[in-house]
Amino acid sequence: MHYVFQFNVVWDNWRILTDGAVATVEMSVAAFALGLAVAMLCAWLRGFRSFAVRGVVRCYVEIVRNTPLLVQLFIIYFSLPGLGVRMEAEDAAVLGLGLNFGGYATEILRSGVEAVPYSQIEAATALGLSRLRIFRHVILNPAIRICYPAMASQFILILLSSSIVSAISADELTSEVNTLQSTTFRPFEFYFAATAIYLALALAFRFGLDGLFWLAFERGRPRLGQGRSRRRPA
């Protein structure tokens, strides 16, 4: 092995790397917010009696979940201008990531909503609550608790998969690194550094989001399941 690693050039560009990391996080948060809004809309539409409305939601979910994110981004950024819809690469990236996450989030919300016993909805109806209030108080609140862990995992998946929006030239960490490696001819060092940054971000968010869940839902509860026998013999 004759290769000499040179990480100095990576340190010299730390400013660009941190800017890229910030852009990645901002893009992921925006996409998460968009996807969550879409998913709530879909979850609400799913309760409709109309076959057509439910069919549209089902189609959206299945198309998003059974085609690659990269191709979805291509369609939004390269195909939509043919219909007169043009946007910046960054906006296309947020839209693509958001709509992609929205499909998965719709399913996550459904599992949360289905976890609410129907008798509770009947009870709320009997108390004269409106459809919207039943949705908000009886279905949504307990659903959030059930959905939170899956949503937190999805956020980290968005963070990681956002690296492929560099393929439509949207500015974030991976595209910054692509530029840096092509001007310095140090691809391995820069991709290594970028991978380390993503790893640090993913672990930090994992830790932070798990901590938040504990603060919001678990703190002060009696600990169940303590002393349960391990499934594996010692």
Next chain:
Amino acid sequence: MSRDFSWPEMLFLLGALKWTLALTGVAFLGGGAGGLIVALMRVSPRRANRVAAGCYIALFQSTPLLLQLFLAFYGLAVLLGVQLEAWPAVAFAFSLYAAAFLGDTWRGAIEAIPAEQWEAGTALALHRGRVLRLIVLPQALRIAIPPTVGFLVQLVKNTSVASIVGFVELARAGQLMVNVTFQPMIVYPVVAALYFVICFPLSEAASRLERRLDRRSV
């Protein structure tokens, strides 16, 4: 002079679809073999094995696939001293990636087998390897099938990321056809439809298998 998107272009896409499936197949076989090792290490009685496999899984689940591909591509070049073709580098990286996810899935399946099964096996004077092979793994296999099929869908879709490092599969072929036809409005939806035709039946099969498993265990 640009061409229209018609049969020759469609055949080019279908030819590239073969490479998408080939990469999926190689990654699934390589990842399956690696995943079995990772899963068994994860349930090993030795702490060092469990920690090593856990780190491996966390590392691959907490970094972007695209950067794993870049690192494999340039890292192998650094290690071997020669620039590799895209295909072996990509096949290698996808196998490592699949091993992490399948390993984690299969660990879950093995741990879902009740401790009593292990105890019963031990009571019959079987040693650990035989309990695992004769009693635990056959039952875990049944539980593992639905999520494994589900992961196959992820794998088919994620092979599209290989196009970014220059491997010509379906997504890259779509880009090439857009370059000659200037018809992204037609080409990319067709590419998406081809992925859908592969992935949707697999997704349906996965959820059907899962429902059947739920019914039986109730």
